Amino acid sequence: MTSPGACSVAGMAEVLLFHHIQGLTPGVVAFADALREAGHTVHTPDLFDGRTFDSIETGQEYCAGVGFGAVRAAGVAVADDLPEALVYAGFSLGAMPAQQLAQTRPGALGAVLLHSFVPPTEFASTWPDGVPTQIHAMDADPFFVGEGDIEPAREFVAASADAEMFLYPGDEHLFTDSSLAAYDADATALLLERVLAFLAER
Numbered sequence: 001m002t003s004p005g006a007c008s009v010a011g012m013a014e015v016l017l018f019h020h021i022q023g024l025t026p027g028v029v030a031f032a033d034a035l036r037e038a039g040h041t042v043h044t045p046d047l048f049d050g051r052t053f054d055s056i057e058t059g060q061e062y063c064a065g066v067g068f069g070a071v072r073a074a075g076v077a078v079a080d081d082l083p084e085a086l087v088y089a090g091f092s093l094g095a096m097p098a099q100q101l102a103q104t105r106p107g108a109l110g111a112v113l114l115h116s117f118v119p120p121t122e123f124a125s126t127w128p129d130g131v132p133t134q135i136h137a138m139d140a141d142p143f144f145v146g147e148g149d150i151e152p153a154r155e156f157v158a159a160s161a162d163a164e165m166f167l168y169p170g171d172e173h174l175f176t177d178s179s180l181a182a183y184d185a186d187a188t189a190l191l192l193e194r195v196l197a198f199l200a201e202r
Contacts, residue, residue: 013109013202014041015087016101018075018094020115020174021059023052027177028091031192038196045078047071047094056173063093072096085109087202089195092116092143092174099123102131109202112136112195115144115173117153132162134198136191138184140171166194 015035019028024046032042048071053059063071075097079086084107090098095116102111103124111133120127127133135153137144144150157163168175168191172182176191 011200012039012041013087013199014043014083014085015089015112015199016043016045016079016082016098018045018090018097019047020091020177021053021056021063021093022174022177022180023048023059024050025052025177025179027174027179027183030178031091031176031188034192035196035199038199040199043078043082045075047074059093068093072100076100079105083107087112087199090114090116091176102133103127110134110198112198114176114191115141117144117149117156119152120156127156127160127163130162132198132201133160133164134195135163135165136176136194137165137167138170138172138175138187139167140169141173142171143173166191 017032024044029044032044035042053062079101086108087110088098088102088108089112092115095113098111099113100123102108103120108131110131113135115137117135153165157165168187170184170187172184174180174182175184176188177183
């Protein structure tokens with residue numbers, strides 16, 4: 001886990017960022033580094049113990065073997081050693097522990113959920129007051145849109161004054177990972193701009 005130091009400057013956030021189903025790839029690290037370059041502290045735990053996978057499918061096979069619930073629980077446990085005042089963020093699979101922590105761990109400053117969202121009732125009866133949220137995905141993502149994440153995301157955003165959803169043109173899932181063929185540089189640049197604006201307010 002990377003921890004470059006405690007944040008003490010106004011406008012600087014401390015972020016717990018979880019990788020996606022292909023692991024802690026160079027692209028995930030690059031995304032975290034972009035946040036660090038803006039002055040934020042970013043923790044990037046490796047939930048796969050150094051493993052990375054060359055496709056979503058092989059990552060799914062690994063997670064099925066160890067248990068998707070076990071992976072999420074390992075992510076949630078990482079927060080035990082960190083301060084309460086965190087922004088929780090995650091890519092796809094990693095959005096699950098991020099969302100759970102944002103909903104259930106006291107002191108959350110916000111949530112940034114990339115490529116995934118589940119109904120808040122999955123983790124708690126309601127979304128906690130005062131925990132602003134950004135949700136980002138492509139508008140033809142076969143997982144986020146095709147498998148139905150977009151519907152609870154729309155309902156959540158419509159019911160919350162502190163939540164936003166941003167949809168980008170395209171059909172890639174992990175478009176924010178610069179080390180994958182799915183990478184979309186223009187969409188990621190806009191997404192990063194929005195995420196950095198969000199973090200600057202925390």
